[in-house]
Amino acid sequence: MINVSILGYGTIGSGVFQVLKENCQIIAERTGEEIKVKSILDLRDFPGDEAEGIIVHDFKEIDNDDSIQIVVETMGGLHPAYEFVKASLEKGRSVCTSNKALVAAFGPELVKIAEEKKCNFLFEASVGGGIPIIRPLKSSIAPDIVEQISGILNGTTNYILTEMTENGTDFETVLKDAQAKGYAEKDPTADIEGHDACRKIAILASLAYGHQVDFEDIYTEGITKITNRDINYAGKLGAKIKLVASGKIQDGKICAMVAPGLVTATNPLYSVDGVFNAILVRGNMAGDIMFYGQGAGKLATASAVVSDIMEAAKHPGINIKTIWDNRKMELVSFEESVSKFFVRVSGTKAENETKVSEAFGSVTPVDAGYSDEYAFVTEEVTEGAYIKAEEKLGNIINKIRFN
Numbered sequence: 001m002i003n004v005s006i007l008g009y010g011t012i013g014s015g016v017f018q019v020l021k022e023n024c025q026i027i028a029e030r031t032g033e034e035i036k037v038k039s040i041l042d043l044r045d046f047p048g049d050e051a052e053g054i055i056v057h058d059f060k061e062i063d064n065d066d067s068i069q070i071v072v073e074t075m076g077g078l079h080p081a082y083e084f085v086k087a088s089l090e091k092g093r094s095v096c097t098s099n100k101a102l103v104a105a106f107g108p109e110l111v112k113i114a115e116e117k118k119c120n121f122l123f124e125a126s127v128g129g130g131i132p133i134i135r136p137l138k139s140s141i142a143p144d145i146v147e148q149i150s151g152i153l154n155g156t157t158n159y160i161l162t163e164m165t166e167n168g169t170d171f172e173t174v175l176k177d178a179q180a181k182g183y184a185e186k187d188p189t190a191d192i193e194g195h196d197a198c199r200k201i202a203i204l205a206s207l208a209y210g211h212q213v214d215f216e217d218i219y220t221e222g223i224t225k226i227t228n229r230d231i232n233y234a235g236k237l238g239a240k241i242k243l244v245a246s247g248k249i250q251d252g253k254i255c256a257m258v259a260p261g262l263v264t265a266t267n268p269l270y271s272v273d274g275v276f277n278a279i280l281v282r283g284n285m286a287g288d289i290m291f292y293g294q295g296a297g298k299l300a301t302a303s304a305v306v307s308d309i310m311e312a313a314k315h316p317g318i319n320i321k322t323i324w325d326n327r328k329m330e331l332v333s334f335e336e337s338v339s340k341f342f343v344r345v346s347g348t349k350a351e352n353e354t355k356v357s358e359a360f361g362s363v364t365p366v367d368a369g370y371s372d373e374y375a376f377v378t379e380e381v382t383e384g385a386y387i388k389a390e391e392k393l394g395n396i397i398n399k400i401r402f403n
C-alpha cells in the first residue's frame with residue numbers, strides 16, 4: 001500500500017482523488033501496489049464530500065506523517081506550493097505536480113533535490129494537460145537531438161482562433177462567448193497574451209535541451225491583434241493562424257518564441273482545432289512526432305498526475321534521471337531570430353509596391369479583396385531587419401510570422 005497526500009482539493013486535486021478511486025483496481029494491478037489517498041490539504045471544509053473525513057488544514061499534519069510516501073501538489077501558484085514541495089522532497093517523498101508556474105520557476109532546483117534524496121519530482125500534467133509529453137521527452141525521444149519542438153499549448157486561444165476561422169466571428173465576441181461558456185477565465189490575460197503558453201514552452205525547451213530556459217527570456221506575443229482580415233488572408237495562403245510556442249536550434253543556439261503563426265496544411269499542427277493542444281517534436285533520428293489531446297480539463301489533467309503517482313510508486317528509493325540543470329540555456333537574441341513574415345500595410349497596391357520592395361526586397365503579394373490595403377509575404381529575414389523595414393515603411397497594420 002502506498003499512502004498519498006494531495007495538496008489542494010480544487011478542480012485537479014479532486015480529479016486526482018476521483019481517478020484514483022474510480023480506476024483503483026486497474027491502477028493497483030498496473031502499479032503492483034494499492035494507492036490510497038490518506039490526507040488532503042485544503043483551507044476549506046467539504047461537508048458531504050467523499051473526502052470530507054481526510055481533509056486537513058495544516059501542512060504540518062502531512063509533513064509529520066511518516067506513512068506518506070508520495071505528495072501530489074495541485075494547489076497552483078508559487079507560494080506556499082514551492083515551500084511544501086521542497087519540504088516534501090527533502091524528506092525523500094516523491095512529488096507529482098500539475099503546477100506549470102512552479103515547474104517553470106523552480107524546475108532545476110526541485111529536480112536536483114529529488115535526485116539527491118533518491119525520490120522523484122514529476123510534472124507530466126504541467127504541460128499539455130492530459131497529453132503525455134514530459135515522459136516521452138525524457139525517455140522515448142532521449143536518443144535524439146531535438147531539432148525543433150513546437151506546439152499549440154493553450155486551449156483558450158486555439159478555441160478563439162478556431163471560432164474566428166470557422167464562423168467569421170471577431171475576437172472580442174468569441175472571447176466573451178468563451179467566458180460565458182466557462183472555456184476562458186474571467187481574467188483571460190495569461191491565455192490571450194501568451195503567458196501560459198510561454199511557461200509551457202519554457203518547460204519543454206528546458207527538458208529538450210537539458211538546461212534552464214527562463215520564461216522571462218522568451219519573446220511572447222498574444223493573439224489580441226488578430227482580426228478577421230488576418231484570418232481571411234491566412235485562408236488565401238492555405239494557412240490557419242495559431243498561437244504557436246516553439247523552441248528550435250538556430251546556428252547552434254536555441255531560438256524560442258510564442259507568437260501567432262501562419263500554419264500551412266502541410267504542418268500537422270494545422271488540423272489541431274478548438275480547445276485541443278498538440279506538440280510536434282522533430283528528432284534528428286526519429287523525425288516528426290506529434291502528441292495530440294486535451295490540454296486542460298479535470299479528468300484529463302488528473303489522469304496525467306495519476307500516471308506520475310504510479311511512476312513514483314513503481315520506483316521507491318530510485319530517482320528516475322531528469323536532465324535539467326540550472327545553467328541558463330543560451331538563446332538566440334530576438335533581433336537575430338529568423339522568420340518569413342506576412343505583412344499588411346495601409347494604402348493601395350500602387351501607393352505601396354515600390355516602397356515595400358525598397359524596404360523588404362523581393363516579396364510575394366497576397367490579395368484577399370481589400371482595396372484599402374496591400375499585403376505581401378517576405379523572404380526569410382531576421383527580426384532586426386524586419387523592424388528596420390517596418391520603421392522605414394511606417395504604415396504597417398499587422399504582421400504574422402510563418403511557422
Ligand code: HSE
Binds near residue numbers: 196296
Ligand atoms: N488556461 C489553459 C488553456 C489551461 O487554456 O489551455 C491550463 O494550462
